Amino acid sequence: MASRYAHAKQFKRHHRQLRLLRSRLGRIIRDIRRKITGRPELEAVFEAPIARDAQIRSQQQRQRGHAPEVECIIYEGMRIAGLPEG
Numbered sequence: 001m002a003s004r005y006a007h008a009k010q011f012k013r014h015h016r017q018l019r020l021l022r023s024r025l026g027r028i029i030r031d032i033r034r035k036i037t038g039r040p041e042l043e044a045v046f047e048a049p050i051a052r053d054a055q056i057r058s059q060q061q062r063q064r065g066h067a068p069e070v071e072c073i074i075y076e077g078m079r080i081a082g083l084p085e086g
Contacts, residue, residue, distance in 0.1 A: 025057045 002021060005014035029050060036042040 022057050025053060029053050029057065 002014055002017035005011070005017060032046060032050060036046055
């Protein structure tokens with residue numbers, strides 16, 4: 001649902017949904033950690049998924065616009081074609 005808001009350029013609503021999703025994911029991570037504490041067999045099973053989930057929760061969304069590598073490709077193409085950069 002959050003990505004629908006981003007595509008419709010409703011960014012305030014999009015960020016509010018992302019905040020809600022991050023907080024829910026954080027609650028789930030804490031709940032799982034609390035339940036597997038002291039059980040080494042479960043800690044081993046959940047180690048990779050929890051690390052991945054924590055990474056997903058902490059990452060920030062990219063800013064709007066072109067990625068730097070895309071701009072480099074565009075400007076390089078313009079340079080080869082002899083067009084002014086702008």
